[in-house]
Amino acid sequence: MSTPLRPHTTAAFYAQASISFGVSLVAMCIGIAYLPLGNWPRAFLALGLLYTITSAFTLAKCVRDRQEESETVSRVDQARLDKLLSEQDVLRVQVP
DSSP states (O other): OOOOOOOOOOHHHHHHHHHHHHHHHHHHHHHHHTSSSOHHHHHHHHHHHHHHHHHHHHHHHHHHHHHHHHHHHHHHHHHHHHHHHHHOOTTOOOOO
């Protein structure tokens, strides 16, 4: 029985995602800071940005947890099936 390899993210992908997140966050903060608005609308937009970021992290965590959970259940089901198949001897002749 062979165990499938778990896919891992590469360092380049992780760096690209981190840099992309940082650039988008800085760009939004600069955009909010230079808007021709008063302090209250800016604060509201900054709070909305913070809420969007925390919601995105929470959603990503939930998706990851669900994927890991289904992967674990799948591995348990696969182990049960492997055990059942190993117990069956299809070449055995049953003598009455």
